Amino acid sequence: MIKLGVNIDHVATLRQARREDFPSPLKAASVCEKAGADSITAHLREDRRHIQDKDIFDLKESLRTRLNFEMAACDEIVQIAVKVQPHSVCVVPEKRQEVTTEGGLDVASQKKSLSETVKKLKDAGIVVSMFVDPEIKQIEACADIKADAIEIHTGKYARLFKTNFQELNEELEKIKQAAVFASQHNLIFNAGHGLDYQNVSQICEIKNLNELNIGFSIMAKALFDGMENAVKEMKDILSKY
Ligand code: PXP
Numbered sequence: 483m484i485k486l487g488v489n490i491d492h493v494a495t496l497r498q499a500r501r502e503d504f505p506s507p508l509k510a511a512s513v514c515e516k517a518g519a520d521s522i523t524a525h526l527r528e529d530r531r532h533i534q535d536k537d538i539f540d541l542k543e544s545l546r547t548r549l550n551f552e553m554a555a556c557d558e559i560v561q562i563a564v565k566v567q568p569h570s571v572c573v574v575p576e577k578r579q580e581v582t583t584e585g586g587l588d589v590a591s592q593k594k595s596l597s598e599t600v601k602k603l604k605d606a607g608i609v610v611s612m613f614v615d616p617e618i619k620q621i622e623a624c625a626d627i628k629a630d631a632i633e634i635h636t637g638k639y640a641r642l643f644k645t646n647f648q649e650l651n652e653e654l655e656k657i658k659q660a661a662v663f664a665s666q667h668n669l670i671f672n673a674g675h676g677l678d679y680q681n682v683s684q685i686c687e688i689k690n691l692n693e694l695n696i697g698f699s700i701m702a703k704a705l706f707d708g709m710e711n712a713v714k715e716m717k718d719i720l721s722k723y
Pocket of ligand 1: 489491525552572574582613633673674675676677695696697698699
């Protein structure tokens with residue numbers, strides 16, 4: 483069955499909007515786990531706009547499932563990851579001005595430095611995933627630098643789902659080919675970004691899909707239906723595949 487990782491950054495975004503000590507991302511993670519989440523994702527950004535260092539250490543202590551630590555490949559954050567020892571990390575590109583992670587990491591043009599990052603993290607016993615666009619060149623580079631997994635950026639797919647059916651099918655085809663290529667190179671295949679209750683089904687049909695990381699749509703639904711229901715509803719969709 484396809485696993486569901488729930489991204490709880492959005493709870494920290496709400497807390498930081500008032501610099502309060504609530505709502506608690508830890509409590510959110512616990513509710514998500516009880517509702518069936520298979521893992522919890524949190525992104526410690528360099529600008530600390532939502533998740534804070536303490537959140538990451540506390541999550542590692544309290545989670546009953548797995549912590550997937552999203553991070554930029556910079557020395558400061560790599561050192562924190564090695565200390566925290568999450569089950570996995572997902573290496574993402576990071577720009578200060580962006581609202582959210584806008585595109586995949588350009589692994590192909592940074593193979594030397596990223597292979598050192600991957601080695602440090604793997605030596606610490608952490609499963610290493612790279613967040614990339616569905617491009618064969620990028621996935622090949624992930625295999626070359628000995629990453630364990632890739633997470634395909636589905637943001638473009640999600641945008642086209644609302645706007646352009648023709649281009650949507652082309653993007654979906656690229657994601658399918660990425661999945662085949664990843665499995666030929668023994669890379670675990672995950673996906674995420676912009677996925678919601680409507681657009682997730684076509685992604686679920688892709689063979690070899692291991693885990694989806696979903697945040698915004700689940701938290702938006704949680705506002706009205708409660709977090710437990712929001713997670714359960716997404717799990718129900720995934721369980722059909
Ligand atoms: N995966 C990665 C690597 C991300 O950066 C994000 C956004 O933080 C997600 C998944 C979840 O995206 P969304 O919040 O749009 O579901």
